Amino acid sequence: MNTPRLTILAVGTDAACDPETGTCAVPQATPPSPDNSPPEAGLPPGAHPGPGK
Amino acid sequence: MLHIDIWADFVCPACYLAKPRIDQAIAASGHADAITVTYRSFELFPDAGATPFDSFEHVLHKFGGDQAQAALVEDHMSALARAQGQPYAVHHPVARAFDAHRMLHLATEHGVASEFINAVQRDLLGQGINAYTAAYLADAAAKAGVPAARATALLAGDEYADAVRGDEKLARELGVTAVPFTILGGRLAIQGAATAGAYADAITRALTTGDPT
Numbered sequence: 001m002n003t004p005r006l007t008i009l010a011v012g013t014d015a016a017c018d019p020e021t022g023t024c025a026v027p028q029a030t031p032p033s034p035d036n037s038p039p040e041a042g043l044p045p046g047a048h049p050g051p052g053k
Numbered sequence: 054m055l056h057i058d059i060w061a062d063f064v065c066p067a068c069y070l071a072k073p074r075i076d077q078a079i080a081a082s083g084h085a086d087a088i089t090v091t092y093r094s095f096e097l098f099p100d101a102g103a104t105p106f107d108s109f110e111h112v113l114h115k116f117g118g119d120q121a122q123a124a125l126v127e128d129h130m131s132a133l134a135r136a137q138g139q140p141y142a143v144h145h146p147v148a149r150a151f152d153a154h155r156m157l158h159l160a161t162e163h164g165v166a167s168e169f170i171n172a173v174q175r176d177l178l179g180q181g182i183n184a185y186t187a188a189y190l191a192d193a194a195a196k197a198g199v200p201a202a203r204a205t206a207l208l209a210g211d212e213y214a215d216a217v218r219g220d221e222k223l224a225r226e227l228g229v230t231a232v233p234f235t236i237l238g239g240r241l242a243i244q245g246a247a248t249a250g251a252y253a254d255a256i257t258r259a260l261t262t263g264d265p266t
Contacts, residue, residue, distance in 0.1 A: 003226045006242040009255055014133060015067035016231040016245030019224075022097040022147075023115045024066045026129040 055088045055260050060095040060224050060234040061170075063153050063184065064108070066130050066141070068233040069174045071246035073137060075235065076167070078252035084260055092166045094154035094220040095232050098147055105146030105183055134179075142181030149185065151217060156190045156204065158213035165198035172197055 017024040059075065061068035079088050109127060116122040127143040134141035153173060160169035172193050177184040184193065187208045194204035207213065224234065231244040235252070238259040243251065 003223065004236070004239045006227065006236065007240055008242045008244060009251075011243055011247045011251035011255070013067075013243070013245030013247045013251075015070050015130060016233075017062070017065045017067045017097055018231060019095070019097065019229060021115060022111065024112075024126075024130065026126055026133065 055084070055238055055256065057088060057090045057238075057256075058093055058236040059090060060093045060220065060229060060232055062095050062097045062232060063150055063170070063173050063177055064145070064147055065095075065097055065232055066134070066178055067231075067246040069139065069141075069178045070130075070133055070137070071233045071235070071252075072170060072174065073139070074246070074249040075252050077249045078256055081249075081253060082256050082260070084256075087260070088256070090167070092157060092161065092170060093224070094157060094217040095224055095229070095234070096150055096154065096217075096221065097232070098150070099221075101147060101149045103149055103185070105148040105185065108145045108147050109143055111147060140175070140179035142179060145178050145181045146183045146185070148183070151214070152187065152208060153185060153190055154217040154220075155207060155211075155213040156194050156199075158216045159203060159207050160194060160197055160199055163199050163203075169194060169197040169199070 015024060015026050057075070057079075059071075061071070075090075079085050079090070082088065109123065112127060113120065113123040116126075124143075131141040131143060157166055157169060160166045173184050173190075176182040176189075176193070183189065191201065191204045191208060195201040227234070227236075227242075229244070233246060235243045235247075235255075237243075237255050241255055241259050243255060247255075
């Protein structure tokens, strides 16, 4: 598969995992914290952050 | 014809939620026979060791030790899973999943990737079973339909290691920032676990127009 030019669809999601942290976020359950960056930062609702480095 | 590529990890709860939704959307499309799916490897914890650690401890760490916050996230994940008939173990093991992904490619070779993913995620995320061991993977692959001798041979070597790394390289090139990451028709992408309806709409759009705009 060649690297395609993608159109990211703006659809509602309810969980997602972040490739950078390995953390999976459920936006409705993760209110912002002044002490911790929300693990879902930069992710659509429902996405799960990636590798836990 | 429509081809769908899905990057996911076995230990990714969002991927666990998305899998049956995508399956449902394909089945309901009326064009299931014209849709093919490739399950691509993505490791959320590529640097993890062979000895599992508790997923909840990882979540807790990410929330700075805030038990209530971590429990809230995991309780919500659990509720989402239960709502669609999937068990969810808040405490599930996390370890190096490279061999599981190599086995996924072997399962793909034998046309049983979907069955293999379902079984591993049901055990790992649904029951908290250590699904990273060679014994587990060989058994799960065989039950999914991979010839037992092939599964055992894979675990003894490095077969499909390049395929796993290739999938992950492509994900980096695509700029994947969240998994599951789904590409429909090579052009339309969904990041994260969408609803079955959203996947259905995307399938319809990709089938009928092939136009991402």
